[in-house]
Amino acid sequence: MSQTELTLIPCTSDANSGSVVPVTPKITLYTAAPSQNAVRPELALLEKGISFDKIQVDLFGGEHKQPAYGEITPRRQVPTLVYGEGDEAITLYESVAIIQFIDDMCPEPPLMPPVSEPAKRAKALMRLAEFQQKLDPKNIFGSVVFRKQTREQLGERVDALLEELPRWDAYVGNGPFLCGEQFTLADIAVFPLLMHFEAIGYDYSKHTPSLFAYMNQCKMRPSVVQSGWIENFLAFAREREPGQVLAG
Numbered sequence: 001m002s003q004t005e006l007t008l009i010p011c012t013s014d015a016n017s018g019s020v021v022p023v024t025p026k027i028t029l030y031t032a033a034p035s036q037n038a039v040r041p042e043l044a045l046l047e048k049g050i051s052f053d054k055i056q057v058d059l060f061g062g063e064h065k066q067p068a069y070g071e072i073t074p075r076r077q078v079p080t081l082v083y084g085e086g087d088e089a090i091t092l093y094e095s096v097a098i099i100q101f102i103d104d105m106c107p108e109p110p111l112m113p114p115v116s117e118p119a120k121r122a123k124a125l126m127r128l129a130e131f132q133q134k135l136d137p138k139n140i141f142g143s144v145v146f147r148k149q150t151r152e153q154l155g156e157r158v159d160a161l162l163e164e165l166p167r168w169d170a171y172v173g174n175g176p177f178l179c180g181e182q183f184t185l186a187d188i189a190v191f192p193l194l195m196h197f198e199a200i201g202y203d204y205s206k207h208t209p210s211l212f213a214y215m216n217q218c219k220m221r222p223s224v225v226q227s228g229w230i231e232n233f234l235a236f237a238r239e240r241e242p243g244q245v246l247a248g
């Protein structure tokens with residue numbers, strides 16, 4: 001596993017006000033450069049300006065199947081986040097749980113609308129749940145890129161995805177983000193997955209113009225740019241010459 005240390009401003013230090021604030025413990029993120037799941041915690045940490053150590057796990061070399069990785073995280077997947085050290089360390093997996101935990105433990109700047117704004121908060125919670133229950137399960141990227149399935153073979157799975165995306169177009173509406181002006185955990189969940197569909201031929205500008213504008217906003221987001229994920233993901237996808245099953 002290769003390690004890079006990203007040194008950022010700790011989100012909890014407040015030198016100006018002099019107020020006593022807890023120090024963020026050591027955070028280690030196990031990740032894989034092109035993974036849309038693994039980029040979520042990274043985006044949340046970058047949004048917060050939290051320092052963390054980033055460890056690349058070589059999934060294609062089978063590093064996650066080695067006993068050492070199984071001792072770190074029982075499902076042997078990325079992302080995995082280790083919060084703290086030694087006996088106190090908390091290990092989390094599942095990208096949405098991780099970003100929720102980051103937002104809970106390091107609340108500034110917030111990545112969810114506050115309870116004092118119930119309508120916006122309800123929307124963000126629904127989008128997060130819908131992402132996990134409705135959108136992510138319709139992802140066909142792996143079937144296209146790794147298993148080389150064609151449009152014909154994918155059949156109803158493509159139809160279901162093409163029916164789902166206009167719903168998200170309507171959710172974004174005038175945007176700029178899924179819940180309006182605030183960039184939230186819902187965006188961190190959804191945007192990386194939407195990049196998968198672009199890589200297999202979906203033309204947002206043609207079919208879902210609000211999502212097209214939304215994608216452009218997300219691509220320019222400083223945390224997204226700083227992560228370098230889009231370049232990593234696109235290079236990874238290009239090398240595999242994915243079938244453009246969503247083109248048309």
Ligand SMILES: N[C@@H](CCC(=O)N[C@@H](CS)C(=O)NCC(=O)O)C(=O)O
Nearest residue numbers: 035036037076077078079094095096
């Ligand atoms: N639902 C999980 C999915 C995690 C996942 O599938 N990670 C992939 C990389 S994108 C992985 O670690 N694959 C290796 C494996 O499952 O053996 C999440 O959101 O974190």
